Amino acid sequence: MDPNAFKDFSKEMADFITNYLENIRDRRVLPNVEPGYMKPLLPNEAPQTPEKWQDIMGDLEKIIMPGVTHWHSPRFHAYFPTAQSYPAIVADMLSGAIACIGFTWIASPACTELEVIMLDWLGKMLDLPKEFLACSGGKGGGVIQGTASEATLVALLGAKVKKIQEIKEQHPSWTDNDILGKLVAYGSCQAHSSVERAGLLGGVKFHLLDVDGKFRVRGETLAEAIREDKEKGLIPFYAVATLGTTCSCAFDCLDEMGIIANREGVWLHVDAAYAGSAFICPEFRYLMKGIEKADSFNFNPHKWMLVNFDCSAMWLKDPTYIVNAFNVDPLYLKHDMQGSAPDYRHWQIPLGRRFRALKLWFVLRLYGVENLQAYIRNHIAQAHEFESMVQADSRFEIVAEVIMGLVCFRLKASNDVNEALLKKINGAGYIHLVPSKINDTYFLRLAICSRFSESKDIQNSWREIKLRADEVLAEQSTSK
Numbered sequence: 485m486d487p488n489a490f491k492d493f494s495k496e497m498a499d500f501i502t503n504y505l506e507n508i509r510d511r512r513v514l515p516n517v518e519p520g521y522m523k524p525l526l527p528n529e530a531p532q533t534p535e536k537w538q539d540i541m542g543d544l545e546k547i548i549m550p551g552v553t554h555w556h557s558p559r560f561h562a563y564f565p566t567a568q569s570y571p572a573i574v575a576d577m578l579s580g581a582i583a584c585i586g587f588t589w590i591a592s593p594a595c596t597e598l599e600v601i602m603l604d605w606l607g608k609m610l611d612l613p614k615e616f617l618a619c620s621g622g623k624g625g626g627v628i629q630g631t632a633s634e635a636t637l638v639a640l641l642g643a644k645v646k647k648i649q650e651i652k653e654q655h656p657s658w659t660d661n662d663i664l665g666k667l668v669a670y671g672s673c674q675a676h677s678s679v680e681r682a683g684l685l686g687g688v689k690f691h692l693l694d695v696d697g698k699f700r701v702r703g704e705t706l707a708e709a710i711r712e713d714k715e716k717g718l719i720p721f722y723a724v725a726t727l728g729t730t731c732s733c734a735f736d737c738l739d740e741m742g743i744i745a746n747r748e749g750v751w752l753h754v755d756a757a758y759a760g761s762a763f764i765c766p767e768f769r770y771l772m773k774g775i776e777k778a779d780s781f782n783f784n785p786h787k788w789m790l791v792n793f794d795c796s797a798m799w800l801k802d803p804t805y806i807v808n809a810f811n812v813d814p815l816y817l818k819h820d821m822q823g824s825a826p827d828y829r830h831w832q833i834p835l836g837r838r839f840r841a842l843k844l845w846f847v848l849r850l851y852g853v854e855n856l857q858a859y860i861r862n863h864i865a866q867a868h869e870f871e872s873m874v875q876a877d878s879r880f881e882i883v884a885e886v887i888m889g890l891v892c893f894r895l896k897a898s899n900d901v902n903e904a905l906l907k908k909i910n911g912a913g914y915i916h917l918v919p920s921k922i923n924d925t926y927f928l929r930l931a932i933c934s935r936f937s938e939s940k941d942i943q944n945s946w947r948e949i950k951l952r953a954d955e956v957l958a959e960q961s962t963s964k
């Protein structure tokens with residue numbers, strides 16, 4: 485087949501993409517299909533002979549779009565945002581064309597070198613301590629992981645290697661197995677499920693920590709848990725501080741946790757998956773006070789910094805332990821320049837990696853720090869606008885302090901009534917929210933997600949919520 489066939493397909497798709505995004509407001513945010521909707525629309529087998537690309541274009545609106553949840557609609561308020569912008573989409577196109585696998589420096593030097601520089605640019609934008617940056621000339625540096633979940637696991641595996649080495653120096657007769665069964669990690673009971681899962685995947689015990697009235701882990705809670713575990717003969721080795729929890733966007737007391745972790749020789753990892761993007765604005769950096777005490781820090785530009793998934797930025801003060809944890813060195817992956825630049829295959833779980841630094845480079849150059857800061861501030865202002873509207877309606881209450889672009893709220897009524905409200909909202913499909921629960925209190929979460937979102941969208945979403953609340957409360961009073 486002609487290797488240059490389908491060139492026109494890519495041009496036509498570029499038009500489809502711009503048209504889709506420009507008109508995203510007109511689409512119903514949640515699809516109205518049943519499980520299995522697609523099977524009758526597609527043949528049972530792949531075609532033996534080529535089809536026309538024009539037929540695929542025709543099928544997009546018939547087969548794909550009816551089953552798409554439109555995450556970039558300004559009426560999508562579920563989960564946390566996932567980022568998207570033209571510069572990042574175009575960078576992914578270029579990455580798809582170069583299609584290199586940058587596992588070592590020589591496998592595509594530009595892929596590694598741009599990543600090192602972009603992680604330095606980004607680290608400086610957040611004002612990370614210089615120990616995390618490659619440009620400081622020390623051991624530290626950054627890497628792009630696929631997800632925050634991988635970053636948490638990679639840090640845990642590095643911490644495990646570090647602690648095993650330390651313990652073997654103190655107790656030369658102890659085997660790896662003697663030590664492994666005693667290792668214990670820590671994280672908030674409000675941490676993302678990927679934190680506890682990292683413990684399961686890493687084969688270690690995990691101690692979930694209670695939170696205070698603001699849903700944050702305090703230093704003394706970590707200290708007490710470590711004391712209890714040491715008394716039981718366990719070996720504390722790893723703690724995760726969450727900056728911006730998934731349920732309510734609470735911020736653990738990093739500074740307090742850092743003092744304890746450093747005192748106890750426990751590796752401190754920071755998971756700032758969503759909220760980390762806000763640290764490009766100096767006024768939010770008070771929330772990362774104590775960052776100099778952390779061993780590793782991670783946030784997702786692919787959540788809130790206009791870089792498409794996947795792009796999870798991770799920095800390590802000393803990557804040696806992770807490099808050692810993952811280092812297997814077959815002959816076919818060796819090269820003459822080993823040691824002069826990072827071979828990122830040692831910093832991550834998979835071997836293969838795409839040229840993801842391109843999308844950071846394009847976004848940072850085409851928006852500039854100023855516009856990215858304005859973008860974050862605008863989302864947070866919209867969250868506060870929504871918060872004020874909720875507060876002005878005496879039937880509702882705010883459940884957690886609004887710090888970023890997430891508002892947690894509920895009707896002043898039972899969990900059942902709030903569940904009925906959410907069911908009505910999502911059933912109508914005009915806006916999309918997901919719930920959460922803390923200490924048996926069920927509430928609704930409204931996240932500002934779309935880069936198209938404006939004040940008028942937030943007002944529309946609030947109007948829809950009030951309308952559904954009227955319906956639910958009317959049904960409640962007639963059923964009494």
Ligand code: PLP
Binds near residue numbers: 676728729755757758
């Ligand atoms: N950590 C926090 C605090 C999150 O909110 C999330 C997802 O929303 C994650 C981790 C998982 O992110 P990822 O999908 O990049 O693994």
